[in-house]
Amino acid sequence: MSRLVVVSNRIADPRKTAAGGLAVALGQALEASGGMWFGWSGRIVEDGTPGQGEVTQQQAGAVQLVTLDLSREDHDSYYLNYSSGVLWPVLHYRLDLADFDSGGIAGYRRVNQLFAQKLKALLRPDDIVWVHDYHLIPLAAELRAMGCEQRIGFFLHVPLPPPLILAALPEHDWLMRSLFAYDLVGFQSQADVTHFERYASDELQAQWVGQHGWRAFGKTLQVQAFPIGIDVDEFQALAEGKDARDMLTQLRSDYARRRLLVGVERMDYSKGLPQRLKAFRTLLQNYPENQGSATLIQIASPSRESVDAYAALRAELESLSGAINGEHGELDWMPLRYIHRNVARKRLPALYRAAAVALVTPLRDGMNLVAKEYVAAQDPDDPGVLVLSRFAGAAEQMKEALLVNPYDTARTAETIQRALQMPLAERQQRHQALLARLRAQDVHWWRERFLRALQATQETEKEP
Ligand SMILES: O=P(O)(O)OC[C@H]1O[C@H](O[C@H]2O[C@H](CO)[C@@H](O)[C@H](O)[C@H]2O)[C@H](O)[C@@H](O)[C@@H]1O
Numbered sequence: 387m388s389r390l391v392v393v394s395n396r397i398a399d400p401r402k403t404a405a406g407g408l409a410v411a412l413g414q415a416l417e418a419s420g421g422m423w424f425g426w427s428g429r430i431v432e433d434g435t436p437g438q439g440e441v442t443q444q445q446a447g448a449v450q451l452v453t454l455d456l457s458r459e460d461h462d463s464y465y466l467n468y469s470s471g472v473l474w475p476v477l478h479y480r481l482d483l484a485d486f487d488s489g490g491i492a493g494y495r496r497v498n499q500l501f502a503q504k505l506k507a508l509l510r511p512d513d514i515v516w517v518h519d520y521h522l523i524p525l526a527a528e529l530r531a532m533g534c535e536q537r538i539g540f541f542l543h544v545p546l547p548p549p550l551i552l553a554a555l556p557e558h559d560w561l562m563r564s565l566f567a568y569d570l571v572g573f574q575s576q577a578d579v580t581h582f583e584r585y586a587s588d589e590l591q592a593q594w595v596g597q598h599g600w601r602a603f604g605k606t607l608q609v610q611a612f613p614i615g616i617d618v619d620e621f622q623a624l625a626e627g628k629d630a631r632d633m634l635t636q637l638r639s640d641y642a643r644r645r646l647l648v649g650v651e652r653m654d655y656s657k658g659l660p661q662r663l664k665a666f667r668t669l670l671q672n673y674p675e676n677q678g679s680a681t682l683i684q685i686a687s688p689s690r691e692s693v694d695a696y697a698a699l700r701a702e703l704e705s706l707s708g709a710i711n712g713e714h715g716e717l718d719w720m721p722l723r724y725i726h727r728n729v730a731r732k733r734l735p736a737l738y739r740a741a742a743v744a745l746v747t748p749l750r751d752g753m754n755l756v757a758k759e760y761v762a763a764q765d766p767d768d769p770g771v772l773v774l775s776r777f778a779g780a781a782e783q784m785k786e787a788l789l790v791n792p793y794d795t796a797r798t799a800e801t802i803q804r805a806l807q808m809p810l811a812e813r814q815q816r817h818q819a820l821l822a823r824l825r826a827q828d829v830h831w832w833r834e835r836f837l838r839a840l841q842a843t844q845e846t847e848k849e850p
Pocket residue numbers: 395396519543544614689690751752753754755
């Protein structure tokens with residue numbers, strides 16, 4: 387079996403229980419092949435410090451974790467300015483928030499070259515390399531330029547917008563061309579694949595060669611949707627642990643006379659948080675029976691705080707939540723519990739299970755794993771209802787959720803009311819269908835499908 391090498395900006399130790407489903411799934415694949423996970427260490431070394439750019443290797447079971455420190459300048463330009471300040475907003479359709487003049491592109495290229503250089507020295511000829519996410523789009527092109535011939539696949543965790551939005555990126559041509567250095571490119575949804583295909587044929591004059599293949603620049607690239615799932619068993623095991631059961635008992639007693647709603651995300655403008663709080667306020671105004679009862683626990687964990695757009699969002703959310711509690715709160719009840727802190731993953735299953743309704747209403751999202759975790763955590767005999775944005779990648783697979791347009795405040799509020807009032811039989815029916823698909827298309831299915839497709843590409847390319 388070939389060795390698997392995973393490359394991503396952030397890496398996680400797959401042995402740690404709170405690492406998350408993705409880390410667990412990749413960890414299992416790496417474990418099986420005695421693989422390597424390569425990425426940024428999460429450490430920033432001040433400019434000029436000796437030892438910059440050195441790799442650190444650590445063994446985690448059969449998995450070799452290889453990490454690289456970044457200098458302050460590289461981190462700021464590659465991660466903050468370009469990946470978070472330009473690529474993230476453009477890929478989430480927010481041209482208004484992209485800082486095109488930040489100059490981060492030079493650092494982005496430099497760090498991709500640095501990753502390629504360090505990685506090349508560790509690669510074996512028959513390795514299979516799997517690169518993750520927008521931070522590392524040009525990595526394969528850099529590796530190819532250094533003579534690497536291994537099979538290399540790429541998975542984009544975030545959306546790919548339509549060509550006219552992509553074209554606002556000054557470097558769109560270079561970035562999209564560099565995808566052709568990969569053998570396989572995977573997207574989260576069919577909508578993303580369609581956007582790629584339109585871009586490839588209109589802007590790059592690529593030819594469709596059948597069987598997911600696109601030919602350009604003397605190379606055939608396979609392109610397919612691989613919607614990521616969660617590790618349902620791992621998540622349900624978390625839900626059955628003692629901590630989770632104790633927490634659930636406590637929540638049920640604290641909210642015995644209330645209806646609990648939950649929202650969980652990084653504080654990110656793509657997640658539609660102000661729109662959600664406004665819909666919740668409209669729910670309280672338009673359906674007064676919720677006064678004194680409906681309580682929304684909203685977790686917005688800190689994220690990318692040194693990027694301006696994130697600081698502005700924080701101020702907006704603090705003001706909105708103050709206004710909602712001020713307008714509707716009573717001496718013995720506050721409608722909104724807004725928490726700007728990270729909540730440990732092992733605590734989430736109890737919160738999800740205690741909540742009658744989950745609000746997952748991003749303006750754009752590659753997938754959204756919280757939607758899937760909420761469904762996995764429910765009691766099948768008395769499940770809660772998922773209110774899901776039609777603009778989350780997850781909506782393509784989760785049609786039995788109540789789908790909403792998060793920009794439409796009144797109808798979102800109406801849908802939340804419908805969720806709160808949904809009869810048991812309908813809740814069970816919807817949950818059963820959602821859970822069955824979640825199980826069939828879990829994170830292991832995702833990983834195996836991607837790696838099988840990547841393996842198959844080499845065979846195709848080698849044909850005379
Ligand atoms: O590394 P950060 O800048 O702190 O951001 C955290 C991660 O956020 C993004 O997640 C995406 O991937 C999820 C799993 O496929 C998907 O469900 C979600 O819709 C995406 O937003 C990002 O893509 C990761 O690279 C970041 O590490």
